[in-house]
Amino acid sequence: MADIRFEHVSKVYHGDIEAVRDFSLHISDQEFLVIVGPSGSGKSTVLRMAAGLEEITKGNLYLDGKLINNIPPKDRDLAMVFQHYALYPHMTVYGNMAFSLKLQKLPKSEIDKRVRWAADVLGLKGKLDRKPRELSGGERQRVALGRAIVRHPQAFLFDEPLSNLDAMLRVQMRNEIKKLHQQLKTTSIYVTHDQVEAMTLGTRLVVMKEGEIQQVGTPQEVYENPANQFVGEFIGSPAMNFFVGRLENGFFQIGDLFFKLPEQKASFLKARGYDRQTVLLGIRPEHIITVSEGMTDSATVTANIQLVEFMGAETILSFHVGGQPCLAKVPSDKGWKAGEQAAFRFQLEKSCFFDAKTKWRIDKAGS
Numbered sequence: 001m002a003d004i005r006f007e008h009v010s011k012v013y014h015g016d017i018e019a020v021r022d023f024s025l026h027i028s029d030q031e032f033l034v035i036v037g038p039s040g041s042g043k044s045t046v047l048r049m050a051a052g053l054e055e056i057t058k059g060n061l062y063l064d065g066k067l068i069n070n071i072p073p074k075d076r077d078l079a080m081v082f083q084h085y086a087l088y089p090h091m092t093v094y095g096n097m098a099f100s101l102k103l104q105k106l107p108k109s110e111i112d113k114r115v116r117w118a119a120d121v122l123g124l125k126g127k128l129d130r131k132p133r134e135l136s137g138g139e140r141q142r143v144a145l146g147r148a149i150v151r152h153p154q155a156f157l158f159d160e161p162l163s164n165l166d167a168m169l170r171v172q173m174r175n176e177i178k179k180l181h182q183q184l185k186t187t188s189i190y191v192t193h194d195q196v197e198a199m200t201l202g203t204r205l206v207v208m209k210e211g212e213i214q215q216v217g218t219p220q221e222v223y224e225n226p227a228n229q230f231v232g233e234f235i236g237s238p239a240m241n242f243f244v245g246r247l248e249n250g251f252f253q254i255g256d257l258f259f260k261l262p263e264q265k266a267s268f269l270k271a272r273g274y275d276r277q278t279v280l281l282g283i284r285p286e287h288i289i290t291v292s293e294g295m296t297d298s299a300t301v302t303a304n305i306q307l308v309e310f311m312g313a314e315t316i317l318s319f320h321v322g323g324q325p326c327l328a329k330v331p332s333d334k335g336w337k338a339g340e341q342a343a344f345r346f347q348l349e350k351s352c353f354f355d356a357k358t359k360w361r362i363d364k365a366g367s
């Protein structure tokens with residue numbers, strides 16, 4: 001069990017590459033924390049610094065309150081699970097899982113107990129005598145997990161462990177990792193560039209961009225209340241819609257359209273000095289609903305549907321609002337067709353506003 005704390009941690013690689021900047025985060029004992037962000041945002045570097053595989057340039061890292069900046073990886077008792085889980089091809093499943101325990105010179109009986117326990121937990125009981133080549137991709141990944149859990153580490157550090165698997169297997173392994181955590185409750189840090197994986201696995205997410213934390217929160221908080229435009233775009237599929245427009249006396253103007261804002265939102269933005277200013281409105285595609293054409297009001301707009309993407313229960317409709325592109329996620333039952341006209345209502349009480357220049361949130365206390 002472990003409690004991991006990063007305090008103002010930065011990493012500068014050779015050649016002045018600042019991969020991580022001022023990273024501060026407290027991961028509580030038993031937590032499953034996911035770090036998510038596009039490729040190159042510094043996620044792996046954070047993980048590798050936790051593992052001790054990269055030196056920390058600035059700042060401090062604590063494990064259970066103890067400073068570990070200069071503790072070598074082997075003395076940290078943290079188990080890393082990689083995307084490339086090189087198993088020893090000449091060894092059996094049993095041998096692969098027992099390997100690190102043998103190096104630690106644990107008694108044979110203890111090794112046997114741990115390997116059989118891991119095989120039981122991971123559903124590999126009947127496969128202990130097989131060689132890696134005789135296993136499916138999912139089974140191999142499970143052996144890689146097994147190698148980590150037999151060590152009874154203080155924490156797991158997962159570096160995109162599912163990226164090599166096909167879509168079905170990823171979902172299955174995602175569930176297995178989740179169940180494993182519910183059972184073992186070992187503190188875990190999980191790195192991924194896949195926002196769906198992040199949302200489904202994490203009890204808390206850290207969204208990163210260009211080496212910096214953008215937002216920390218539960219999947220729901222991050223989805224419903226993105227801290228800035230980047231988070232709104234990166235989390236959720238399709239991405240949040242964004243409109244550049246002007247705030248004017250409680251209305252948001254896009255092109256020649258005027259949307260009346262909910263009273264509270266309008267007065268909050270006005271109090272912060274955003275009246276008569278250009279701002280960015282963000283609204284999720286599912287918060288734009290279709291209504292019958294007669295039911296128009298000051299949050300409704302009529303538009304020509306340009307593209308229809310059938311997704312099963314839901315359909316994504318593309319159209320333009322005030323000359324700016326817009327997507328709505330609506331129930332599929334109406335059988336929408338491109339070229340049709342429809343009335344769309346913006347559920348503005350669920351919208352978010354961002355500063356047009358900084359792109360950070362402005363309509364939320366504390367933002």
Ligand code: ADP
Nearest residue numbers: 013014017019038039040041042043044045046
């Ligand atoms: P992510 O895991 O989000 O893809 P990384 O932590 O791997 O991001 O990389 C962050 C940045 O640091 C990138 O610009 C990457 O090119 C750079 N980087 C990573 N490892 C090294 C290294 N060993 N030497 C120099 N630059 C590196």
